[in-house]
Amino acid sequence: MTLKTKENYLKAMYMLAEEEGVISLSGLGKRLGVSKPTVNSMVKQFQHEGWVEYQKYKPIELTSQGKKEAALVIRRHRLVEMFLVEKMEFGWEEVHDIAEEMEHVEAEILFDRMNDMLGNPAFDPHGSPIPDKNGNVLSRPYLSLSEMRRGDRVVVKALRDDNKEFLDYLNGRHIRLEVEMLVEQIETFDKSMTISIEKEPSLNLSKEVCDRLLVERL
Amino acid sequence: MTLKTKENYLKAMYMLAEEEGVISLSGLGKRLGVSKPTVNSMVKQFQHEGWVEYQKYKPIELTSQGKKEAALVIRRHRLVEMFLVEKMEFGWEEVHDIAEEMEHVEAEILFDRMNDMLGNPAFDPHGSPIPDKNGNVLSRPYLSLSEMRRGDRVVVKALRDDNKEFLDYLNGRHIRLEVEMLVEQIETFDKSMTISIEKEPSLNLSKEVCDRLLVERL
DNA sequence: ATATAAAGTTAGATTAGTCTAACAATTTTA
DNA sequence: TAAAATTGTTAGACTAATCTAACTTTATAT
Incomplete structure (x- = not known):
């Protein structure tokens, strides 16, 4: 499986779990713009890799490993958004799509440098928490x-x-x-x-x- | 064909033409780390797309369209290198691999902003010329x-x-x-x-x- | 409680990019 | 110039990620 595919599926699952409380095949399919059979076969592979727990006709659950890896994708996304707004004068309405691309860049050192330049920020430009390097996230009581x-x-x-x-x-x-x-x-x-x-x-x-x-x- | 594949092949062809004067199937294969049959079949597709001129057993030539698109990939690569060195305090020895990843990010606006922040730079941190937005490059008489x-x-x-x-x-x-x-x-x-x-x-x-x-x- | 809708599954096909093995054409070299 | 080396080609296969069509299971709604 390619890294980008893995990252996109994990991120989508993580966000679905957060937003809907449950990860369904069709929810995931809609989120990713792919068909149910595609998701079905991918989820089996994710289970095989140890990123999800899954039984036929039951909702999907991320393992702790899966959650952590998903959170790290989200970390990169949000760090990039923050960098774009704080250091490159983009508006908060412009940064989502750029971050969507940049989150898949394979260069740990780049994101670490952004983090340093931003002073290890806790929130992104839309107020969402930025997971730390271990994938831990502050919960927001808003x-x-x-x-x-x-x-x-x-x-x-x-x-x-x-x-x-x-x-x-x-x-x-x-x-x-x-x-x-x-x-x-x-x-x-x-x-x-x-x-x-x-x-x-x-x-x-x-x-x-x-x-x-x-x-x-x- | 995916954008990343297209960009990597075009860039490799452009650089081979510059460095060796000629684009051979095996040179391209070595550069990209793929087999000759792979290159052979890809080159046919590139010809079909109008990016190269090609006849059996003859060297490959980029069309002007192909050259332009290749130069724009190189533009992004070199702009990123310059941005990393000038604005993010990376050393000139660190930036190649990061730029190799970032050059494929689909966000025109990001590279335009880098260009503006850098004052439309003419050279990258290694002294290579940065092609302009039309794909034109200054030749170096060094x-x-x-x-x-x-x-x-x-x-x-x-x-x-x-x-x-x-x-x-x-x-x-x-x-x-x-x-x-x-x-x-x-x-x-x-x-x-x-x-x-x-x-x-x-x-x-x-x-x-x-x-x-x-x-x-x- | 049963019909209908929604969600999930299976089978089989497709496309992009890749490979190896075998062979052909071209170039280099002895 | 003939043999050897290099370069290019063809055929056929593979993997990742996707699809549609047909079907099954589960959930929802009269």
Whole structure:
């Protein structure tokens, strides 16, 4: 199996486990853009390599080895994103696709140097934690903005999504990490929120947007 | 055909044409570490794509399209090398292998940004010219140190090789680009040279080393 | 509880890039 | 110039990663 294939499958499995709680064949297929039979045969190979635990018709589980290797791919991805934003003046909406390519570069020393130049950063430009060199990750106790109530004051800490369209939307409304917001109103019928940011006009954010904003209560 | 394969073959062909004047099937095979039948079948595909001109038993020739695409791969390689040395404090002996990986990253914008941060550099850390965005390259009128005569004063301008062992050897003797040398002696029997660098003890350089040092007469 | 939908599986085919073995053409050298 | 060496070609096989078609198992929904 090629390294890139291995890395892409492991990363997808790791993220599915995080996001959906479970790794299904079809979820993995959709995520990777491949058919179910393809995933099925690949998963058997991953099991053979000791990266997943798998039984017919049961959900897939990453072994600790698999988790670690996946976390190291994610480490490279997030370090690259941070490097691009901090050292090369890219916007947070530009870096995902570049990092997607660079995470597969076989040059440990390059990522170590990025890490050093960035001072061993704990989070990427979207607020996601950067796993350490052993594949250990800080868990984030953040809540989604949609769980807040009227009158809550919060700080934006991370995003659930680093999709370019979403980031462009946030840029257009001056929503960045560490921005402070006040929840002014919540519409009961569509769950949209009216929020205000210091020195800016109030904004209405749809449920979809609120779900994707991870915040800390002040 | 995958992009990486295409890029590796084109680059190898381009460099062979430069170094040997001709692109042979076996030369290409050796360079790429693949068998002759493999090269043979790939070259047919390259011809079909319009990147090479080829007839049975004749040497391979790159079309202008092929040359341009090859030069753009080399551009990325050399830009990366320059970026690593100038912006990330790598040594000139460390960057080849990393650049070999990074040249295949599909992110035009990344290389453009490197180019901007470096001020559109004309040469890489080993003195090789960086092709421009159209694939045009400056030709270098440098001579090899081994062509010099006793008493000549020269400046080191580039290297014929960026092999790590060679660069480590040069590092150990404080030979860098722009260093000035005086040819003190040439041994007739093995063509080795005794040269001196300002404020350093005299050095004896073998023919192999002299061949690889490209200089300009003062 | 059964029909329908969704998820998973199997079989068999395909493509890219590679190989070895055997042979043919060309070039070099004695 | 003939033998030897090198270079190039053909045929046929292999592996990784993918697909579609057909089928089975499990989950969901009236």
